Amino acid sequence: MFTDIDLDSGVPVYAQIENNIQFAIASGILKPGDRLPSVRELSESINVNPNTVAKSYRDLEVRGYLYTRRGMGVFVNKGIEAKCREDSRRQIIARLHEVIGEAKAAGLSADEVNEIVAKSLRVEGPPYGPTPAEVLQLARPRRAAK
Amino acid sequence: MFTDIDLDSGVPVYAQIENNIQFAIASGILKPGDRLPSVRELSESINVNPNTVAKSYRDLEVRGYLYTRRGMGVFVNKGIEAKCREDSRRQIIARLHEVIGEAKAAGLSADEVNEIVAKSLRVEGPPYGPTPAEVLQLARPRRAAK
């Protein structure tokens, strides 16, 4: 995972990391009890400051996905898989409703919206974005220009 | 007037103002050549910092919707109506594609997506706030003295 951190995407890096982890849990790549890469480890492998990674871990701990054992590392919480999937779903459904609301406000007809949606659903093959395989290979270090 | 500026929505205030104006142009409430309310006027009427309104006007000028005549005010550009509608459409379509991409990535099936979309289309009125008509009252050009 974490092969797709984009420093220039506008999305905060810590949020991208959180999304990656959330996705990994939701799809079973990270299982309850699994230990996450250490802050330093991950920060080096994705070329990001340790504080940034730590912030992601802390956020996810607050949100109930992870827990920390001082001196031992950060772990995936038990019984969180379903909640995690639910959260993803809810977030996306909310955004969908929002965008469609805007579409209507902008004067697009239901037919137009349906057509766009249908087209969007047809495009792109893999049902899950990056394949689990890709996701799994832990952070090929990429040492961009310093 | 501009009753739908929400300071706590997370959406930047200047962007909300821009959207209102863009929509007003697209739907003919603001016509080419119309003068917009002055920065001070608008900022007072919607209780927003003048700098914020000024930024919105500047942005829209850069994007080709408005032009400024020093000492006279800010006006709606000619021949911009169609472009304006097009821009709205394109933006929204892009966002739709994006969200649906994410939905697929999160594991939602095409059927689920279609169902959500259908439900959202069925709902009456915009999901967050006043009707477009209300929204645009403010945008009505005013040739008030000064």
Add this chain to the structure above:
Amino acid sequence: MFTDIDLDSGVPVYAQIENNIQFAIASGILKPGDRLPSVRELSESINVNPNTVAKSYRDLEVRGYLYTRRGMGVFVNKGIEAKCREDSRRQIIARLHEVIGEAKAAGLSADEVNEIVAKSLRVEGPPYGPTPAEVLQLARPRRAAK
């Protein structure tokens, strides 16, 4: 407030700041809607790094006490006073139970505990710790040796 930040107390500085604010809200010194001192302002007045203050503010936002308006500042949430008092109470009651549990485990008798408690309740005058007046004078700047 914030006259009593102790850098060497072992209690994290950000937690001390949070406690101060929580106390100020609970006791009505900070009222719903009030704006807090800006991060930079407060960080200078108590000689602490802005990041530390920012962390306190963010924590309290997550906990529901504060909300942020970008570019405007950080404010006390509405309808939080009671919750705030409740939280304080609950925390302290929990700690009391804990300590008394330990006292019993260490072999202190109920009588002994009661005596200690009675003594502790008798000591010290002001019912509220620092007087509201003290608390209010916003952070006399103290520039300790650098």
Add this chain to the structure above:
Amino acid sequence: MFTDIDLDSGVPVYAQIENNIQFAIASGILKPGDRLPSVRELSESINVNPNTVAKSYRDLEVRGYLYTRRGMGVFVNKGIEAKCREDSRRQIIARLHEVIGEAKAAGLSADEVNEIVAKSLRVEGPPYGPTPAEVLQLARPRRAAK
């Protein structure tokens, strides 16, 4: 044996171990001259990092409870029983005063405090975990072969 080490309690593991031993000495389960389990033995039996156990022993040695004989092991100091009980008492009394001070600062009345204390004293057994007897099984000195 040492069934009450809770890795997730927030209380440092080394402190939990120290408390267990201190309590064992105070209550006569460990007598002056008794040999403690070796670091490795204890660390295995309670599933804790040997460094952590070693730190506990070191701390208790500094505090005068234990002494080390190179090659022989770690032993309970003579004439330490009373001191040990005293220390426990003093620590707990200090904490009680502290918490009650906070309770007053938070606005709890003396009556409320007394009520909470009474309730807490009424409860059977320690509030968090096994009975003292259980706790100390492990602490039973073992003269196992080296």
Add this chain to the structure above:
DNA sequence: GTGGTCTAGACCACC
């Protein structure tokens, strides 16, 4: 080795 706290200072978006 692990994470947690704090500092210093840069850059950005927003108002």
Add this chain to the structure above:
DNA sequence: GTGGTCTAGACCACG
């Protein structure tokens, strides 16, 4: 001016 993000690097507690 406001807060938010990120970096760099120090020091500490814990295992």
